[in-house]
Amino acid sequence: MGAGIPSTKEAKIGFFKTLLPENFPETDEKAMLVFDELNQGLPHAISMFFSLIEDRRMFDYLLPKECMVVGMMNPATDKYSVTQIETNAALRRRLKWLYCIPSYEAWYPHAKSKMFHFSDQAALGEPLPCHPEILGFLETFPKLLYDLDAQRVNKQYMCPATIQTISLDAYLMERADIDLTGWFAETRFSASIGRTVAKQLVDHLDDSTLNIKPEEVLMAYKGDTRKGVKKLVKKDRTKLLDLGYGILTILFTKKTAVEKIANNFVTFLGDLPPEVVTQMHTT
Numbered sequence: 001m002g003a004g005i006p007s008t009k010e011a012k013i014g015f016f017k018t019l020l021p022e023n024f025p026e027t028d029e030k031a032m033l034v035f036d037e038l039n040q041g042l043p044h045a046i047s048m049f050f051s052l053i054e055d056r057r058m059f060d061y062l063l064p065k066e067c068m069v070v071g072m073m074n075p076a077t078d079k080y081s082v083t084q085i086e087t088n089a090a091l092r093r094r095l096k097w098l099y100c101i102p103s104y105e106a107w108y109p110h111a112k113s114k115m116f117h118f119s120d121q122a123a124l125g126e127p128l129p130c131h132p133e134i135l136g137f138l139e140t141f142p143k144l145l146y147d148l149d150a151q152r153v154n155k156q157y158m159c160p161a162t163i164q165t166i167s168l169d170a171y172l173m174e175r176a177d178i179d180l181t182g183w184f185a186e187t188r189f190s191a192s193i194g195r196t197v198a199k200q201l202v203d204h205l206d207d208s209t210l211n212i213k214p215e216e217v218l219m220a221y222k223g224d225t226r227k228g229v230k231k232l233v234k235k236d237r238t239k240l241l242d243l244g245y246g247i248l249t250i251l252f253t254k255k256t257a258v259e260k261i262a263n264n265f266v267t268f269l270g271d272l273p274p275e276v277v278t279q280m281h282t283t
Contacts, residue, residue: 020061024061025063025064025067026064027064028064028065028066029064029066029067030064030066030067031064031066031067031068032067032068032069032070033052033063033067033068033069033070034070034071034072035049035069035070035071035072036072037072037073037074038071038072038073039073039074049069049071050090050091052069053069053091053094053095054094056069071095102145102146102159102160103253104138104142104145104249104250104253105253105254107145107160108138111129111130111135111138111163112129112130112135113129114126114127114128114129115127116128116129116130116164116167117129117130117164117167117168117171120164120168123168123172124168124171124172128171130163130164130167131167131168131170131171133170133180133205134163134166134167134170134201135167136204136211136213137201137204137205138163139213139214139215140204140211140212140213140214140242140243140246141200141204141242141245141246142214142246142249142250142253143242143245143246143248143249144158144197145158145159145160145163146158146159146160147159147193147194147197150194150196150197155194156190156191156192156193156194157193157194157197158193158194158197162192162193163193165192166188166189166192166193166201169185169188169189169192170185173185173188180202180205181202181205181206185202186198186199186201186202189201189202211239212225212228212229212232212243213246214243214246214247214249214250215250217229217243217247217264217265217268218247218250218251218256218260218261218264218265219260219261219264220264221263221264221265221267221268226267226271229243229268229271229272230271233271233272233273237273237276240272240276241276241279241280244272244276244279244280244283245280245283247265247268248280248283251265
């Protein structure tokens with residue numbers, strides 16, 4: 001959004017007359033004035049934001065009474081610190097602060113809905129849910145919804161925004177007959193979520209025989225699901241531990257009724273090697 005251009009000075013009131021963009025709220029209009037990526041703004045943009053929340057005006061322009069001013073920032077760290085602007089005492093006195101914490105439980109229904117790719121309709125031709133292969137990967141490894149380890153060391157990392165990106169990429173590559181388990185797809189995924197998780201994703205798509213969803217263990221731990229866990233015990237302790245982490249993520253986010261999952265969960269723990277149970281416990 002533009003900031004307006006000072007034109008002629010009005011001597012009577014001491015303010016500049018301002019040529020404003022057409023999308024500024026008009027008198028008595030109900031509106032929200034949104035400043036996105038506020039902490040990335042240049043000093044003059046921050047100054048304008050401060051003026052609008054302090055004086056509710058910019059030069060001769062007055063905000064309507066029912067206009068809400070909103071500033072949005074992405075945290076730079078997992079401790080939700082952003083930049084010095086967040087600790088600015090003058091801003092803290094004048095704003096109400098809200099924090100949005102990533103939640104698998106809240107994200108999952110959104111990912112299954114057509115609103116997920118609502119903003120990508122120009123590329124996809126229609127609103128679509130998260131690509132089923134990408135969603136299946138997150139169902140198996142829900143802990144990866146937000147890859148804090150990669151974020152802490154300033155690497156490309158998995159988060160809701162980059163999941164939308166790789167889901168869009170998956171749809172477009174499929175339409176171009178590009179193999180989602182090939183080198184091109186892995187390279188493209190790596191650009192958004194980092195090479196380590198991209199390789200994990202491609203391996204998951206390439207070999208689904210040892211991929212077990214946490215929900216399957218908690219809700220119906222028998223038959224093929226239990227056989228699959230016993231195969232992991234013998235063949236792939238890393239995937240087994242990832243499955244355990246995924247189950248813990250589901251337990252602490254969805255908080256399913258104990259009577260529905262207790263027997264399955266206890267039986268699953270009984271099938272695990274003691275060292276894996278210990279690692280899950282310390283997590």
